[in-house]
Amino acid sequence: MSPLQVAVGVVKNSLGEVLISLRHDKLHQGGLWEFPGGKVEAEETVGQALARELKEELDITVQAAMPLITINHQYPDLAVQLCVFTVESYSGTVKSCEGQPFLWVNPDDLVNYAFPVANRPIIAAVRLPPYYAILDDADPTLLLVNLDGILENGIKLIQARLKTLSADAVKSFLEQAYPLCKTYKASLLLNSSVKQAEGCEVNGLHLTSVDLLACRQRPDGKQWVGASCHNREELRHAEKIGVDFVVLAPVLATPTHPDAEILGWDHFAELTAQINLPVYALGGLTQSDLLVAREAGAQGIAGIRAFLG
Ligand SMILES: Nc1nc2c([nH]c(=O)n2[C@H]2C[C@H](O)[C@@H](COP(=O)(O)OP(=O)(O)OP(=O)(O)O)O2)c(=O)[nH]1
Numbered sequence: 001m002s003p004l005q006v007a008v009g010v011v012k013n014s015l016g017e018v019l020i021s022l023r024h025d026k027l028h029q030g031g032l033w034e035f036p037g038g039k040v041e042a043e044e045t046v047g048q049a050l051a052r053e054l055k056e057e058l059d060i061t062v063q064a065a066m067p068l069i070t071i072n073h074q075y076p077d078l079a080v081q082l083c084v085f086t087v088e089s090y091s092g093t094v095k096s097c098e099g100q101p102f103l104w105v106n107p108d109d110l111v112n113y114a115f116p117v118a119n120r121p122i123i124a125a126v127r128l129p130p131y132y133a134i135l136d137d138a139d140p141t142l143l144l145v146n147l148d149g150i151l152e153n154g155i156k157l158i159q160a161r162l163k164t165l166s167a168d169a170v171k172s173f174l175e176q177a178y179p180l181c182k183t184y185k186a187s188l189l190l191n192s193s194v195k196q197a198e199g200c201e202v203n204g205l206h207l208t209s210v211d212l213l214a215c216r217q218r219p220d221g222k223q224w225v226g227a228s229c230h231n232r233e234e235l236r237h238a239e240k241i242g243v244d245f246v247v248l249a250p251v252l253a254t255p256t257h258p259d260a261e262i263l264g265w266d267h268f269a270e271l272t273a274q275i276n277l278p279v280y281a282l283g284g285l286t287q288s289d290l291l292v293a294r295e296a297g298a299q300g301i302a303g304i305r306a307f308l309g
């Protein structure tokens with residue numbers, strides 16, 4: 001049987017808080033928090049269903065919505081496909097039309113509410129930004145200059161991929177980079193191939209595809225865990241161990257990996273549709289590819305050169 005298709009909306013207020021509502025106890029997944037939305041009816045597109053449900057449940061009119069993530073989940077009693085949109089603009093004032101209590105919650109606080117299990121990657125997608133910068137040490141003298149440029153560009157998620165630096169050099173870099181990222185409210189992840197610097201604070205770990213496949217479970221004690229993937233097997237493993245997001249590459253030709261097999265947007269979209277995780281597109285892309293990437297099911301764009309200035 002085909003899954004129950006559900007249109008789901010991530011609605012934000014002017015403070016950047018997200019609307020959640022409490023499912024009635026008697027419903028499927030009752031007593032848990034949800035993002036507003038509901039079943040797609042026959043002869044209705046998902047976008048039409050989203051607009052109708054948000055009008056019925058909240059009395060708001062959707063003016064623009066962008067795909068965020070699609071989740072295919074098998075509950076013991078029901079298969080659902082949750083088509084989640086970010087509501088970019090709407091008119092009207094939110095009210096509870098069907099008696100569901102609702103709350104406005106800071107995205108980072110969503111993890112403190114009980115949602116249906118299918119919602120875990122949705123919450124990650126809501127919290128993650130559209131761009132993921134990869135800072136490499138091809139020229140170590142430019143590391144801090146490049147980091148500054150990335151932060152000045154407004155990028156909030158950064159991976160330090162420091163392949164050549166010694167452990168001491170990594171340590172002295174992180175001692176400057178972490179506090180700098182913090183002042184810009186950006187998160188800094190360390191690539192798993194980096195010589196680990198004892199006692200250095202970062203916001204998370206980014207697993208290389210080799211390290212990903214070697215992990216039997218999600219590494220402990222990390223705020224964020226990301227992973228690099230190139231194929232279905234790696235994506236499945238990332239989903240299985242419960243990373244927060246992945247980077248799928250190379251989408252287009254890229255000078256840093258000239259021999260890698262290129263996915264192209266169609267194959268990227270096909271692979272991304274099969275996985276319940278936020279996926280960043282990487283390889284030969286720039287910030288201006290964001291809309292194309294979103295249409296292909298991506299969380300956003302990752303890049304080495306894309307955010308340097
Ligand atoms: N709206 C919504 N549904 C979710 C979320 N997470 C999740 O697993 N679901 C599941 C629960 C249900 O099985 C299904 C939504 O179906 P529903 O019956 O509540 O939809 P509806 O609003 O059209 O309900 P109704 O008019 O028939 O009362 O999707 C979520 O965040 N939002």
Ligand SMILES: [Mg+2]
Pocket residue numbers: 036037038039053057
């Ligand atoms: Mg509903």
